[in-house]
Amino acid sequence: MYTIQKVKQQVLRELKQAGPKGFAPSMEELETPPDPKMGDIAYPCFELSKKLKRNPAEIAREIAVKIGPKEFIGSVKAVGPYVNFDLETSFAGAVLEEIGVRGDEYGHSTVGHEKRVMVEFANLNTHKDVHIGHLRNLFVGQAVTNLLKASGYDVIPVAYINDLGTHVAKSIWAMKTFHKDEPLAEGDARIAFLRDVYVEANKALEENETLKTQVSEVFQVLEGQKKSDELSLWKTTRKWSIDYLEKVYSELGLTLDHWYFESEVIGKTKKIIDGMIKDGLVVESEGAWIVDLNDVDLGVNLLIKSDGTLLYNAKDLGLAYKKEDDYHPARSVYVVDERQAHALRQLFETLKRMGFDRELEHLSYEFVTLSDGVMGSRKGNVIRYEKVRDELLTSAHAETRSRHSDWKEKQIVSVTRAVAFGAMRFGMLKQDIGKKIVFDFDEALSFEGYTGPYLLYTYARIQSMLAKAGKAKSSLSAKTLTDAHSHALVMMLANYPEVLFQATGRMQPSVLAQYLFDLAKTFSEFYANVPVLKAEGEALSERLGLITSVAQVLKGGLGILGMDVVDEM
Secondary structure, three states, rough: OOOHHHHHHHHHHHHHHHHOOOOOOOOOOEEOOOHHHHOOEEEEOHHHHHHHOOHHHHHHHHHHHHHOOOOEEEEEEOOOEEEEEEEOOOHHHHHHHHHHHHHHHHOOOOOOOOOOOEEEEEEEEEOOOOEHHHHHHHHHHHHHHHHHOOOOOEEEEEEEOOOOHHHHHHHHHHHHOOOOOOOOOOOHHHHHHHEEEEEEEHHHHHOOOHHHHHHHHHHHHOOOOOOOOHHHHHHHHHHHHHHHHHHHHHOOOOOOOOOHHHHHHHHHHHHHHHHHHHHOEEEOEEEEEEEOOHOEEEEEEEEEEOOOEEOHHHHOOOOOOOOHHHHOOEEEEEEEEEEHHHHHHHHHHHHHHHHOEEEEEEEEEEOEEEOOOEEEEEEEOOOOOOHHHHHHHHHHHHHHHHOOOOOOOOOOOHHHHHHHHHHHHHHHHHHOOOOEEEEEEEEHHHOOOOHHHHHHHHHHHHHHHHOOOOOOOOOOOOOOOOOOOHHHHHHHHHHHHHHHHHHHHHHHHHHHHHHHHHHHHHHHHHHHOOOOOOOOHHHHHHHHHHHHHHHHHHHHHHHHHOOOOOOOO
């Protein structure tokens, strides 16, 4: 149990003893006052006043006078309808000691001990680019994986790659139709070729819808894995895509334990559906095969089209049982954008009716837009990942070079990568996943405001201060940390474990991102008002210990978001 939790339990005990008979305040009712001058922890008396039918301010005063200094509680006072608690300096020392002892594990918990969770994300398509819209999925999925691991869960992060969808059939058809006698692309040109041929296929099909029959025939050949020129071409181009995705995922630091492929679950899916037909769960409708979910307002779950080809929701059934066979997760989290919400509700309901007794959850996120609207790979109006990466790297390199003309190129490149990738990642994770993002390059790279570079700069500034302190020793005691700015910083550090708990429970990385920004701002105020390196003796040691703790929490939190820190910027 962390110090902040011990303190809150003590506060609840004191409130209960001082309150009326039967009074049972809860942890959820405790608040942080909007102004630190009011106190560190507050209890609102509104609900109690309703039960007692008395003025909440009078109740607050009566309770406050009955509670005196004890353990971590320094003083208690009533502020309007609130009972406010100020904490002793010993609390600060306990928090800093805790951070020093736990190190990288500070803030982590064991709430998920012996609970296996599978997080499915990075479900991209072969035969397509990785674009800026995909980055949100990749970063949210990895951050949620890291949050769950920090809370002690046994996490299995996996990807489900769509290597056999309609888009693949379109691409293979277009290659055979428009590029039959051309040599295959080589090197980096391969993915660009796949992107262009997909756009070319869609344009041709829009101009002549009768060609869709040819695409459908190619799809059936691929799905049946029949030996043919189409299948050979599919295998070759599929490998191009998988090699490309592996490179991108590695560059972005994704820690996937396993990759599933749509082409690998077709056989299992067909056997499952055959059984569902025998059981009467899947029925025929106008030549297609469906699960009727109208009784729960989910419409019809179409599994097999009238031409005999399997749809995504059908193959997702096979995937669910494949994942169960491989890992037996008690809970599965699907990181999929909001546009697929209905399809996932249909999938979960169908699995439920099949007797699939596992906890299934859709972690929904909104998509990334361009300033002029939604992106779409069918028409080619997307910003490719490489364009985002290279523009950020170029800008970050120029900024770093202008600040440090004396640095060697190796050092500049190292910092440049941390700043560029940190800007990209934080720019995607700082926003509530339920809200759309219009990505702004200049804003993401700014060293001021709610950005990744600002947080990295804060960490680097602390490292610079510690380096300038030389041989001066830091201390984890807090006898001299009595000023308001030091105390505010300690309270921020103390709350970190609860922030991680909240971010994990909600599976919302933005909660952690906002906390880290607030911590950096609180440090900036401390830095401007409390001289660290000019202090002497015990004051210097304790202030060094305090900023070391800030750096530790920043590094740990940014690491969970997937960001690397640097000591100089």
